[in-house]
Amino acid sequence: MNDTNVAINTLYAIDEQIDKLVKKIELLSYVNPINIEEQKELFFASKYTINPVFKYPTRDFDKFKLHREFFTLKLELIEDEKIRSLYEEIIYSYSGLIQCIETIGEEKKFYYNSLRSFGTPTEQDVENAKFILHFETENEADAIFQPKYSTKEAETIFKEYANKYDFTFNIKESSTMGAIAMVLNNIQTLVLNSNHTFSENEMAILTNHEVGVHMVTTMNGLLHPLKIFSHGFPNNVETQEGLAVFSEYMSGNLTIKRLKELAYRVIAVDSLAKGYTFSKTFRLLHNTYDLEREQAFYISARVHRGGGFTKDYLYLTGLKKIYDYFQSGKDISLLLTGKVSLEFIDDIKYLIKNKYAVNSKHITDAYAANSNKNKTIDFILENLK
Secondary structure (H helix, E strand, C coil), rough: CCCCHHHHHHHHHHHHHHHHHCCCCCHHHHHHCCHHHHHHHHHHCCCCCCCCCCCCCCCCCHHHHHHHHHHCCCCCHCHHHHHHHHHHHHHHHHHHHHHHCCCCCCCHHHHHHHHHHHCCCCCCHHHHHHHHHCCCCEEEEEEHHCCCCCHHHHHHHHHHHHHHHHCCCHHHCCCCCCHHHHHEECCCCEEECCCCECCHHHHHHHHHHHHHHHHHHHHHHHCCCCCCCCHHCCCHHHHHHHHHHHHHHCCCCCCCCHHHHHHHHHHHHHHCCCCCCCHHHHHHHHHCCCCCCHHHHHHHHHHHHHHHCHHHHHHHHHHHHHHHHHHCCCHHHHCCCCCCHHHHHHHHHHHHHCCCCCCCCCCCCHCCCCCCCCHHHHHHHCCCC
């Protein structure tokens, strides 16, 4: 066996080891409270004064052993300097996620680990959110915004929508999640909130967001010789959520109401940086911004779960970055190759060129043509700073 083959085999061996380790660290599996509905009722009964006490799933891995296994990987044996540098960044990124998981429920410890992994809104991000909140929401009494579909009916709609794509995935229900739907990447599963009744607009958003992007990048990620595309590049959340909300826009389903929801998330995450408690974040959304109490509770829960989860501000920053990227005429299919990040575009091209990766097989259906007819949405996206 020549030196080139030895080097390639070494890279694949390390990639394989990382694959085995990363399957244990799906952060969203651990950070969703298992008693959210019970705590919501207690919080409302307390007249919004007693902060919820959330409980979380049990962690099923040895954190010290996992850290050790990551940092004893012999990355120095990867001869290609560009690829070695990428893997070093990936290891540090995964280590940060492990630290997040191991401190869930430990208040400030989790918050600071979340801060390292996801960052927090800048002043400009907060200004962008406030800019969006100045616009008038669509008539929320419209039929498309009214609760309509049970979880079972929603499941049928998801399956019908998925016929556009050449892949299959699992669908399951959960009564212990803050979101109304989410994709669990490591088990190729769409999870639906069994406590929720879905509106027509929510279904239009979720099919494009969860299946059209999150499941598309999950399935594309599995097709590469290297498994890092499947588990995620550093800072991939902003790009992935940006792509997902952009598909809502391109499919003609992004509303002012939805943009405001993303803006409220930025405001809520910013409240963490200001040291707000759950109840103070809730009152900020409910009293200051007139957000109805159910939505104010769930946004507050998404942000305060674990001890302070800053990820949610990235939906809006990601949308702006993807919108600008698309408008500049760049190849968006490169960003669908897996759980990748905008800042690693050159690495993606390099890996494809050197046969370590392949071009995207599945392409988000909504990206084929711009179906947005709402000029106000265009005005907002063009003027976000």
